[in-house]
Amino acid sequence: MSIFGRALILGGVLILTSCGQQTNGGKFVGNDVTSAAFGREFRLFDPDGHQRSLADFRGRYVVLFFGYTQCPDACPTALARAAEVRKQLGSDGDKVQVVFVTLDPERDTDLLMREYTSAFDPSFLGLRGDLAATRKVAEEFRVFYQKVPSGSSYTLDHSVLNYVFDPKGRLRLLWRPDETAAQCVSDLRILMKSERPFWRFFS
């Protein structure tokens, strides 16, 4: 075999190896929903009272999910995973904006949303709307939720997917709660790699 041929094979092996280490062989663990006709926009308010929409985060990856702070279980676990994902991404973590949308705006006040999201990561953003805006954003994201009377108050049944947007604001992936932080990091690395200009492919 010529030296040129060997170099090609070695090059191929090296590329495959580096993909395998960083990006799970180039395959998404999450559900690829690129071009989906849902989850395209939201208009909600941050704890300072400013209206925020998906367009505000162009140039960054957005990981968005829904929940409520009275949940002692699935919601803190989702926020803790998102914080771990940013940590594991190292310096690339700054490219990721985590957004937590409350489905319980009656109990989740601006103050509570700020305190709650900051406890996990000061960069996390909590968003809320009134009941009509909450209903609208849930419909746009196909989020199921419903109030259920429980004991002295109520709980919320709600779907628990995470929505991952690329820097152009396109919905790309859905993560389930049983995907690990490392698997989510692998997915984001694949997305980040595909966003690189071609002349930096080998850098």
Place this chain on the structure above:
Amino acid sequence: MKSKILVSAFLLVAAGVVDAQVTVSDAWVRATVPAQRATAAFMQIVATDGARLIAASSPVAGTTELHEMAMVDGVMKMRAIPGLDLPAGKTVVLSPGSYHVMLLDLKAPIRVGDAVPLSLVFEGPDKRRTTIELKVPVRPLTDATGGHRQP
């Protein structure tokens, strides 16, 4: 006199055995931020002869309930349950994704370093009720060690 002391010692040991029928371990409460009014306690419980957890209470909470979480078709559901059966000798795990003791209407924030008093009332196979008093340590709000029950 000597025999009387012996009898007392025997009774104490016997009482100990009866109370040790139910063992609670690895209990923890999730910390809260100041504006939060609810949290939960998690633990492992073993009842050697079987029992049922029928009630819980804590001075830090206005209301205390037993809850079950379940993931059904990608939807997380949380429900109050009237009691939790503890089959004989089996470790029942109260953890994120399964059961918890819900602490509602908190009177003050729960902070890491606190010891949260928690009373658990069990009913044995003979219908006799036993109360176990715990001082439960607090883990950070961000704790994710519990993991999820797979859907």
